[in-house]
Amino acid sequence: MHDTRGGPVADIEEARKQFERIDTDDDGFITAAEFKTALAQGGDWNVTESVAEAIIARRDLDGDKQLSFDEFWAHLNK
Ligand SMILES: [Ca+2]
Ligand SMILES: [Ca+2]
Numbered sequence: 166m167h168d169t170r171g172g173p174v175a176d177i178e179e180a181r182k183q184f185e186r187i188d189t190d191d192d193g194f195i196t197a198a199e200f201k202t203a204l205a206q207g208g209d210w211n212v213t214e215s216v217a218e219a220i221i222a223r224r225d226l227d228g229d230k231q232l233s234f235d236e237f238w239a240h241l242n243k
Pocket of ligand 1: 188189190191192193194195196199
């Protein structure tokens with residue numbers, strides 16, 4: 166655990182909650198299907214699975230086609 170104070174960084178607790186909301190099967194990875202569902206629930210019904218895959222691919226650092234929390238978090242901190 167890091168405890169770095171004094172920088173305007175995103176809140177890791179909030180990020181964790183958001184990640185867990187998207188990761189509906191709780192396996193610790195966000196797939197394109199889970200991401201698409203989350204966006205649809207947020208009102209973005211235009212997102213198709215291939216769009217979700219493209220978004221995942223941009224954030225996917227290790228190329229496994231899923232987002233780990235580290236990848237999700239790294240993206241938030243860009
Ligand atoms: Ca999952
Ligand atoms: Ca990945």
